[in-house]
Amino acid sequence: MKRIEPLSESYYYILLCLAKGANHGYGIMQMTEKLSGGDVKIGSGTMYGATGNMMKKGWIREIMSDEPGLERRRLYQLTDSGRKALRAEINRLQRMLENAEGV
Amino acid sequence: MKRIEPLSESYYYILLCLAKGANHGYGIMQMTEKLSGGDVKIGSGTMYGATGNMMKKGWIREIMSDEPGLERRRLYQLTDSGRKALRAEINRLQRMLENAEGV
DNA sequence: TAATATATGTTGACAGCCGACATATGTCGT
DNA sequence: ACGACATATGTCGGCTGTCAACATATATTA
Numbered sequence: 001m002k003r004i005e006p007l008s009e010s011y012y013y014i015l016l017c018l019a020k021g022a023n024h025g026y027g028i029m030q031m032t033e034k035l036s037g038g039d040v041k042i043g044s045g046t047m048y049g050a051t052g053n054m055m056k057k058g059w060i061r062e063i064m065s066d067e068p069g070l071e072r073r074r075l076y077q078l079t080d081s082g083r084k085a086l087r088a089e090i091n092r093l094q095r096m097l098e099n100a101e102g103v
Numbered sequence: 104m105k106r107i108e109p110l111s112e113s114y115y116y117i118l119l120c121l122a123k124g125a126n127h128g129y130g131i132m133q134m135t136e137k138l139s140g141g142d143v144k145i146g147s148g149t150m151y152g153a154t155g156n157m158m159k160k161g162w163i164r165e166i167m168s169d170e171p172g173l174e175r176r177r178l179y180q181l182t183d184s185g186r187k188a189l190r191a192e193i194n195r196l197q198r199m200l201e202n203a204e205g206v
Numbered sequence: 207t208a209a210t211a212t213a214t215g216t217t218g219a220c221a222g223c224c225g226a227c228a229t230a231t232g233t234c235g236t
Numbered sequence: 237a238c239g240a241c242a243t244a245t246g247t248c249g250g251c252t253g254t255c256a257a258c259a260t261a262t263a264t265t266a
Binding site for chain 1: 212
């Protein structure tokens with residue numbers, strides 16, 4: 001069942017935020033809300049569940065912060081695999097919209 | 104929490120198929136597979152769960168078939184409310200793609 | 207000093223989705 | 237007449253994602 005799994009809205013925005021640069025959980029939550037114009041809010045339960053899941057999948061990896069004083073942050077970086085997953089999702093969304101032409 | 108609920112891929116295609124004309128469960132399954140180029144297959148569990156759910160929401164209604172010999176079919180028709188839900192979802196997908204510009 | 211923002215995490219409950227299974231009729235080739 | 241397949245609808249159980257609520261700790265600002 002190698003079917004391309006649709007991503008949830010939350011997962012999509014997490015990947016999207018990380019595609020614009022490494023970030024940490026709380027930062028992603030804020031960025032998502034801003035990026036979506038307030039429409040999408042990711043709760044911490046969703047956030048930290050998702051990061052664990054994506055680490056397992058190899059879509060993101062944790063990196064050390066080079067900024068002093070921000071050691072509390074856990075910085076995540078998109079992997080090549082994660083970027084592929086995001087592109088696949090973008091393509092899926094585009095196909096979905098194409099199929100809606102004339103509706 | 105009046106947050107706009109994202110639709111699943113299956114729900115989206117069911118509404119999309121019905122937007123092109125009244126249809127029955129099995130017909131929607133086939134139409135979805137064809138429409139998506141074989142990418143999206145809706146299982147019967149999803150299908151009949153979804154129709155019940157959408158009936159409750161008022162997105163679809165059941166109508167009587169005027170074709171003789173096809174009494175087994177349960178024909179569904181999109182309501183105005185269902186068409187609105189579909190348009191809202193299309194807009195959501197478009198916004199998601201706009202947010203991905205430059206990725 | 208108190209409130210708020212930053213930052214990460216756990217837990218429990220709920221709902222949705224899907225695959226697998228079940229059932230029945232219709233059709234088509236041999 | 238028979239078997240295979242397509243048509244057509246439906247149930248059930250498990251898995252996953254989501255969110256609210258709770259918990260903890262530090263930093264900033266009034």
